[in-house]
Amino acid sequence: MSEPDQQPMWSPSAERIGTATVTRFAAVAAQRWGQQLPDWHALWRWSVDQPEQFWISVWEFCDVVGERGALGLVDGERMPGARWFPDARLNFAENLLRVRDAAPAVVFWGENKVRRSLTRAELYVEVARFAAALRAAGVGQGDRVAAYMPNMPETLVAMLAAASLGAIFSSASPDFGVQGVVDRFGQIEPKVLIAVDGYYYNGKTVDCLGKLATVVAAMPSVQHTVIVPYVYDSHEVGNIRGAAIWADFCAPHAASTEIDFVRLPFDHPLYIMYSSGTTGVPKCIVHCAGGALLQHLKEHQLHGDVKPGDRLFYFTTCGWMMWNWLMSGLASGATLMLYDGSPFLDGGRVLFDYCAAQGITHFGTSAKFIDALAKEGLRPIETHDLSALRAIFSTGSPLVAEGFEYVYANIKQDVLLASISGGTDLLSCFVLGSPVLPVWRGEIQCRGLGMAVEVYDEDGAPVREQKGELVCTKAFPVMPVGFWNDADGSKYRAAYFERFENIWCHGDFCEMTAHGGFIIYGRSDATLNPGGVRIGTAEIYRQVEKLPEVFESIVIGQDWQNDVRVVLFVRLREGLVLDDALIERIKRTIRENTTPRHVPAKVLQVQDIPRTKSNKIVELAVRKVVHGEAVKNVEALANPEALEFFRARPELQS
16 A cells, blocks of 8 residues: 655646646647546546547647548447547658757767757758668668667657658667567568667777677668768678668768658558567567657647757667657657766766756656666755756656655756656556646656556456556557567457456556555566566576576566566576576676676576476566565466475575
8 A cells, every 4th residue: 555645745836737738738628629627637537538539639739740530539449449540641750840940859969979969950851861762772661660779860860761651660779689689670570770880888889880790691681781870980891781871871862851751541550669578589569650649749748748949858778668759759849858878977977967958858767767876875956957857757667755755855856756657568658747736755646648547456346545457448549559470469469458358458566546646566477677677588588598508597576675686597407506607608698699687686596497287487486485475376386396496595685
């Protein structure tokens, strides 16, 4: 149960409520539909009771470019199966590039090495050139364009260019190893791959060209590899199939200044995102252009109060859905503040240097970053001018109550602290912030407008002020259009709709509080979540079990110091003993082929691993034992005695 606090940590002023975009939206919607919408709670209730009216209002209020059509929703009671704006025609990139003037579109910091910016007019020209080059390379509707890139302007340009043509864009960050990239992009068979020559991290230069040739060789679908210079002055790319430097790829089209935006149906695919890969290679989640656009417009303007001219920042890589979320800020008139590199450069001050120097108005980060700042004792409230800052967003993992206290005591007092939660599955949020509601210690403020979010107990009954499953009981526009290579939709339905019929079950363990806010306690399944980054266990197994010494393994997330740490248990070949050298090889193999976040904090040896009678290892049972919890249904295990190898391990107490 949540603990009721007597006073909120922050409440919006009357002036702030009066000037909030959502206040104006509610007034317009009330007049448009003859509704009484006196407060946030009435607005949310109308948005889920009358979803067609609500989403039409979002389209109209946010001035979406395109033809809306007469219908807003068909088969709205079906989930999946609802169809949003079936007669609409739009182009995602056209909506993000609607303004062509001298206002800044993008500001980029690459650690302390690179500083660049683009106006909206300059961004349009860059997209036009790259779109023309893609078209000349044979890219059209439904083709895939993949980016193995940092969070830098060229990645945005590539996405917008692909979207302008009706192509499907997908991205991964350059810290992914070869196997991690091929597991993702190999499934979707991109025609064009954009990659960077290297990147900066914590003051060091990391080469990418060495592994790029291996990645391209493993994906025969790639016809063109476009290399973006970032850290090197010269490049040897002859060993990479179809390689061209970005400028050379675009050079024949330097005169192109107009984009022929292809307007397509609302549900035309825009992005392919990736699940965490818990039970195998990651699932490829397909999101549509109309759903992503409407949902992000709603979240930015109505929940985040992002206004034209605001400066929107989120610390993210291109392997996380928050990158896609950030890019949509252009459609609301914001300047995108991009940063690539370590957030802990200069003792954790670099992002606040950026914030102060550039007048950032909306600052997004992870709960883990806030926790790290607290442990370092940093007080940006004393060292940096954050007068422009109006909102701080936190996601990736639950922001604990102490994190709320730290922000208001040490970063800024008069600021909207919006802890938000959703996921790759919906490219957005189920629960998030509101500029017109108070912030209570340890709580996410509210449910998303248009999102019929509830908490269900194990029997599927809605509950309040007790823990349960986060569900959504009605369809919403940014539901995936499906999974790639899932023709009959069976994998898609199994992922979200098997637990409760016609109900989206998200897999988060949470609680709705007395204030109508939310507390997220973590994933309901075995997905790992160190530092707020979801990691599938199968991605780790695939690497560690390549080593000849390892017979099999099992990995869990152990709750540790308000976070989760990855713990790997290995069963070695007969007669072998785990030593420091083998531990280092295991960690190095995982790091080189996935990401540094996949590397376990602890590697321990066990003599056996519990499994079901159908020979499946049981991660959840091991996790329960490690946490001292009872394991139910042990009769389903073929070797329940193996659980004892994981119980009360002294190594896991430090």
